[in-house]
Amino acid sequence: EEQTMNVYLRVRPFSQEELSENQDQDCIVIETNQMVTLTAPKGSATMKSSEKGVGTSLHKFSFSQIFGPETTQAELFEHTVKNQMNGFLGGKNALIFSYGVTNAGKTHTIQGTPKDPGILPRVLDATFQHIEGRQYEGMDLKPYLRNDAQYLAPDQVKQERSAKATILASVKEKCDLPRPGGGSESLSSLSSSLSSSSLSSEASDCGRVSAEAASGQFALWVAFFEIYKESVHDLLQPSLCSKSRKRASLRVCDDGAGNAYVKDLRWVNIQNREEAFKLLHCGNKNRHAAATKMNQSSSRSHSIFTMKLLKVEDTEVTWLSEFSLCDLAGSERCSRTKTFGERLKEAGNINSSLLILGKCITALHNNQTDRMKSSYIPFRESKLTKLFQAFFCGRGKASMIVNINQCASTYDETLHVMKFSAVAKQVVQVIPEKPLEPLAPCLVGHDGKPVVRNGLADSRALERYLSEEELLDEEEEADVSLLPENELVDMIESLRDQLAAERKRNLVQEIAIRKEMGDAMLQQLMEGEERRSQQIEELKETYQERLESTFEMYKDAIKEHAYESALSQLEDNYVPLDEFLAEQQTVEALKRQVSELESLRGASGGVRAPPTVDQSCQTQPSKAAAEADDHWARLSREKAAIERLCEEKQQLNVSLERRLIELTETLEKVRRDFLDKSAEVELLQKKV
Numbered sequence: 242e243e244q245t246m247n248v249y250l251r252v253r254p255f256s257q258e259e260l261s262e263n264q265d266q267d268c269i270v271i272e273t274n275q276m277v278t279l280t281a282p283k284g285s286a287t288m289k290s291s292e293k294g295v296g297t298s299l300h301k302f303s304f305s306q307i308f309g310p311e312t313t314q315a316e317l318f319e320h321t322v323k324n325q326m327n328g329f330l331g332g333k334n335a336l337i338f339s340y341g342v343t344n345a346g347k348t349h350t351i352q353g354t355p356k357d358p359g360i361l362p363r364v365l366d367a368t369f370q371h372i373e374g375r376q377y378e379g380m381d382l383k384p385y386l387r388n389d390a391q392y393l394a395p396d397q398v399k400q401e402r403s404a405k406a407t408i409l410a411s412v413k414e415k416c417d418l419p420r421p422g423g424g425s426e427s428l429s430s431l432s433s434s435l436s437s438s439s440l441s442s443e444a445s446d447c448g449r450v451s452a453e454a455a456s457g458q459f460a461l462w463v464a465f466f467e468i469y470k471e472s473v474h475d476l477l478q479p480s481l482c483s484k485s486r487k488r489a490s491l492r493v494c495d496d497g498a499g500n501a502y503v504k505d506l507r508w509v510n511i512q513n514r515e516e517a518f519k520l521l522h523c524g525n526k527n528r529h530a531a532a533t534k535m536n537q538s539s540s541r542s543h544s545i546f547t548m549k550l551l552k553v554e555d556t557e558v559t560w561l562s563e564f565s566l567c568d569l570a571g572s573e574r575c576s577r578t579k580t581f582g583e584r585l586k587e588a589g590n591i592n593s594s595l596l597i598l599g600k601c602i603t604a605l606h607n608n609q610t611d612r613m614k615s616s617y618i619p620f621r622e623s624k625l626t627k628l629f630q631a632f633f634c635g636r637g638k639a640s641m642i643v644n645i646n647q648c649a650s651t652y653d654e655t656l657h658v659m660k661f662s663a664v665a666k667q668v669v670q671v672i673p674e675k676p677l678e679p680l681a682p683c684l685v686g687h688d689g690k691p692v693v694r695n696g697l698a699d700s701r702a703l704e705r706y707l708s709e710e711e712l713l714d715e716e717e718e719a720d721v722s723l724l725p726e727n728e729l730v731d732m733i734e735s736l737r738d739q740l741a742a743e744r745k746r747n748l749v750q751e752i753a754i755r756k757e758m759g760d761a762m763l764q765q766l767m768e769g770e771e772r773r774s775q776q777i778e779e780l781k782e783t784y785q786e787r788l789e790s791t792f793e794m795y796k797d798a799i800k801e802h803a804y805e806s807a808l809s810q811l812e813d814n815y816v817p818l819d820e821f822l823a824e825q826q827t828v829e830a831l832k833r834q835v836s837e838l839e840s841l842r843g844a845s846g847g848v849r850a851p852p853t854v855d856q857s858c859q860t861q862p863s864k865a866a867a868e869a870d871d872h873w874a875r876l877s878r879e880k881a882a883i884e885r886l887c888e889e890k891q892q893l894n895v896s897l898e899r900r901l902i903e904l905t906e907t908l909e910k911v912r913r914d915f916l917d918k919s920a921e922v923e924l925l926q927k928k929v
């Protein structure tokens with residue numbers, strides 16, 4: 242079965258408010274049930290661009306089917322989902338996702354209201370209608386990984402029951418079961434017609450399915466989760482409503498066969514409509530509670546409700562089908578939401594996962610139009626596309642419902658949505674006629690070991706597709722707990738060896754690094770030491786110089802002092818030079834006279850006493866002798882005075898010399914003190 246992806250357009254009616262705001266400007270005109278024309282309103286960016294000659298203000302788009310504002314929920318269900326519903330009840334996988342800007346009617350389409358139920362409650366209702374009376378009541382067969390089923394041990398069943406009871410008990414409000422809306426058709430009558438038509442269509446498609454459908458039992462399990470800022474959160478956790486607890490983020494893992502699944506997601510077995518709607522209500526409540534707690538609108542996350550139907554025959558699961566309904570976040574761009582900070586990040590995340598969805602669809606389309614080309618499809622770049630990948634790769638049928646409003650103010654965004662859907666519409670889906678091997682579930686025991694595949698024990702196949710390499714290939718996303726025990730042991734051993742080798746390598750590296758660091762530190766220390774001793778030397782030199790200059794200063798001061806005191810003493814005893822020379826000549830003359838007289842006395846025999854006054858007055862020669870005696874006496878007096886002067890000078894000299902010695906000693910003492918001090922300084926510097 243090869244066909245393009247079904248892309249439906251639903252145009253929602255104007256609200257009273259929008260009409261009063263003059264939003265109705267005939268922007269969207271439904272030409273036929275497959276063709277729509279968009280005309281850019283005045284003031285829109287598209288119109289401005291077209292006025293500048295860039296692009297056009299008129300766009301035409303075709304869809305698988307277009308549903309106008311008057312379309313009822315029942316009509317939409319009838320013409321969009323019914324086919325896939327048949328497939329789901331017959332063992333095929335199906336995905337329906339709604340796409341559009343905020344306030345375009347996505348949630349209304351998927352969930353609707355209790356009075357006017359959307360696709361999801363209708364699918365649930367139709368499913369129960371179909372399996373009524375054939376429900377497998379034991380809860381011991383549960384979906385496992387993406388496409389497999391698992392036997393549960395009695396204590397595991399007990400846990401499942403109590404978990405379910407807790408969730409259901411958390412929904413205190415009475416849930417209004419969806420009732421038929423404006424259409425004349427009731428949900429029950431619709432689903433009964435659907436199930437009979439599904440059976441008849443299956444019968445016409447494939448007799449085997451019909452025969453299978455008639456016998457056996459069904460177990461229905463559901464999960465409800467959301468993707469917000471690339472984090473997956475379970476919406477069926479009763480604790481979510483409590484304000485204090487932080488929401489756990491779940492991992493999207495690979496089951497080893499290329500199928501992504503949400504690890505640790507809660508799957509709840511439901512037995513009737515009431516339980517189903519209670520779960521839906523609980524999930525919605527959790528979604529709103531989380532959104533309020535984070536101060537954001539729930540339309541900022543992608544919510545996914547998934548049902549898994551297990552066909553049970555003689556306690557064996559013969560097939561398993563999946564039906565996912567995804568209410569995507571609003572596709573508006575940052576420029577429109579004008580968000581900043583956290584909001585900008587949030588908007589970026591929403592847009593990035595939608596952008597990746599767009600890229601995947603474009604790449605798929607490109608690869609299909611040009612078979613020679615094989616461009617990379619970035620399914621694994623976002624959690625949303627990872628989970629959707631299986632549907633685009635032939636493991637189920639995907640349909641998109643594009644929701645738009647007709648408001649002139651959101652025209653540019655609406656045009657963007659339409660362009661995206663135009664590409665999506667061209668994507669060809671190849672659904673193999675026979676279910677692919679992974680669609681036939683592999684039944685594993687509660688210990689995770691495969692028990693039955695297509696009725697045969699097939700442990701090798703499981704081991705093969707869960708091989709270590711494949712799991713490790715998925716980087717951190719692989720779920721190692723899926724490996725068989727012996728492989729786990731081997732893996733642990735090899736990891737242990739790797740760890741030991743790694744540790745060894747790390748140790749060697751650490752030693753090398755430590756050595757390198759030690760050398761560098763030593764080098765630094767040595768350089769520092771060198772710098773310090775250089776500084777000390779310089780300091781020493783400076784002190785030495787200062788000391789010497791102080792010493793010189795003292796010496797000069799002392800010299801000056803000595804000179805000054807000598808000068809003052811000299812001044813005291815100053816005799817002018819002329820006087821001194823005259824005096825000296827006199828002394829010389831007198832000395833000469835003395836020696837003449839002495840020679841005279843020697844000649845007159847013996848030593849004579851100095852002449853008396855009487856004797857001098859006796860004769861002329863004696864008068865001369867008396868004069869000579871006077872002269873002699875005067876000379877002797879002068880001589881004595883000179884000798885005294887000389888003696889005084891001598892004493893002055895001695896005292897000066899003594900003073901000099903004293904000063905020298907003082908200087909020596911000062912020098913010694915200085916040396917002591919500098920030694921102390923040096924010691925202190927060394928200590929420093």
Ligand SMILES: Nc1ncnc2c1ncn2[C@@H]1O[C@H](COP(=O)(O)OP(=O)(O)OP(=O)(O)O)[C@@H](O)[C@H]1O
Binds near residue numbers: 341343349350539540
């Ligand atoms: N087909 C419809 N008929 C009548 N009312 C509709 C229809 N579609 C949407 N509405 C109304 O329009 C409003 C916005 O719809 P809805 O909440 O479904 O938008 P949305 O695209 O899911 O927005 P968000 O992305 O914010 O969740 C709601 O009040 C809803 O009841």
